[in-house]
Amino acid sequence: MTDASMDSAPTKGRLTTVDARTKKRNAAEKRFKAYGLTAILIGLFFLVVLAVSILRSGLPAFTQANVQVEFTLSQDEYDAAEGQMLKTKAYENLFIAALENQLEERGLEVDFDAAAIERLLGKTGGTIREFFLENPDRIGTPVTFDLAASSRVDGYLKGRVTRESVVDSRFLMVSDLDLVDALRDAGIITSGFNWNFITGSDSGVDNPGGAGIGVSVIGSFFMMLVVLALSLPIGVAASIYLEEFAPQNWFTDLIEVNISNLAAVPSIVFGILGLAVFIQFMHLPQSAPLVGGLVLTLMTLPTIIISTRASLKSVPPSIREAALGVGASKMQTVFHHVLPLAAPGILTGTIIGLAQALGETAPLLLIGMVGFIARAYPEGVASGFIDPNSAMPAQIYTWASRADPGFYEKAWGGIIILLIFLLTMNIIAIILRRRFERRW
């Protein structure tokens, strides 16, 4: 303020009356608030659009049209089917015959033949064979199977496929849809919650009804175990040394610069590194969650080191000085006082780093975890690390690139499951921070 303005102030009147300059400042403030609010509203708008489109495209993946048939397999039929090369096809044909019989018994007033029924069914042979291999005592007794209908029938019940859209298709005829309607009225085709989508494994491209994300969730889980077991101790040890013990010189400065740089390196680079070092040099198995975890560890380490150092820094020096003052050694100071106080911050950083690693696909492309990797659940902890498996984002990517629109729906459904995991991890991070963080 200059003297002139101070002199002129009293002549302008009292503090309570609003003059032009104050008005201008108030208006500027209002405008700024409006800008901020608009920015938030735009952000919220896109969030809503995103959430709605994900839910709208993805929720249908959680239901599945099923065909229910009671089916008796004789020992002769079993032996004949097992004697063939493509055993599952034999079971499928038996199932189709059983369904055809059942339809005739019920006297449905639509024309159909075996080919039409085959078009209605998904791939069912694998499930039937597996059931009878596991339960040989059920051969000869009636068993009720509730098996996935074909992806077009499924789409028809969900409204994705219409009578107009199947006109050019050779996978489903318009006349088949009359049969579907009749079967639905008769209660043979039903739509139910698709547990297989949550617990199952990937399936061949002609079998969207059999695809599930469960096995790849296990793959992601084992990868995250590796990332946690390696990056947390290494990251925390490195940060403690750099922050508390290391002398400040050009060498530590260099390390610091490099860690910041590493945090910004595109993740695909770590994939190439992983391929060269872990698979080609160390001869670790391809497509294994162990290798995936090692690669993601490299990617997560900088994140954890940076957040750990930040939380170590935020512990006030007075705590260290007090500990040193009563005779604690440097190491006692760190482990008895500084680390416990920094722990909530470290945990938060770790969980956020893990969440980032969980959603990563690019590095997995190069180590063979993206593709058709349908497997049963791993048999134990060791096989969980070593046996080929996919990961959630890789599975979603694979589904999204398949021709059948049924898989596209599955990809969106997979996104919902992945988001649930990410959301849970982030909420845990927030809760930990809220409960244990201390402020000075």
Add this chain to the structure above:
Amino acid sequence: MSVKLSASALAIAAVSATSALARDNVQIAGSSTVLPYASIVAEAFGENTDFPTPVVESGGSSSGLKRFCEGVGENTIDIANSSRPIREAEIAACAENGVTDIIEVRIGYDGIVFASQQSGPDFNAFVPADIYNAIGAQVMKDGALVENDYQTWSEFNGDLPDAEIAMFIPGTKHGTREVFEEQVLLAGCEATGAMEAMIAGGMSEDDAEDSCLDVRQDGKSVDIDGDYTETLARIDANTNGIGVFGLAFYENNTDKLKVATMSGVAPSTETIASGEYPVSRPLFFYVKKAHIGVIPGLKDFAQFFVADELAGPNGPLAQYGLVSDPELAKTQQAVADEKVMGADL
């Protein structure tokens, strides 16, 4: 810290456990066109035999063959899928790394189709010359070879709609690109007389062939390096867009796509098998013979793949869109005998 110790002990245990364990699953990579068929067979193989389900990765024919040729050993792949025959240069690269005995297996044929948006204009009068005129770098215009500046299809063929040219073609890492170049671009280049004009302009025949394969770079033709779903997404967003697809992919998406005829023939498994539809290519996979007997189930998988029950005219592969090979019996015999490439018949 005990936590840290146990964590690193776990990691060391895991690492040492792997080196002791041998790989028991077949590992496959390569063409994204063969991937669907390979995954159908892989699933059936896992369901019908006691062997574990093979792992099938995508990535394109060239990248698959490159990985195939990296060497012999458990950390290399056993089978490369390819939508084109292996090249001489690739065989040489393989041999350099010790991969000498390669079994070539032809699984069938696939049609390459041109499709546009369901609600877009009809393209019913294509011949290869039209595609060349649309996207070739240099075309014949009024009897002279000029830089391609055509904007709409009707400018060079009155039977085609007055729609802007927008082609989405497979990128160079795809085997499909090579077939597209040979059977469409080169054929079109010859048919329009552009090739003759290039040779007359002083080019050698090889150089002329190479220039025939150049596509214009002004955005009318877009290389798609991803899968067909990417092409589909681009077509979805562009009413005039025409994309190059495999037959099976088109048949799965007939509600979104409209197929263009080529030389008056609509593509289907029948017209491709009879040879009426002009643009088709054989699909292959290549087996590393050195891995047979080392990787459990490798030969069984190759035999399973080409068995009549799968690759035959009534098998699941044909159902999905593969045009089955009339000479399948010969292939089955070759696989059973483990006949390597280059060996006498």
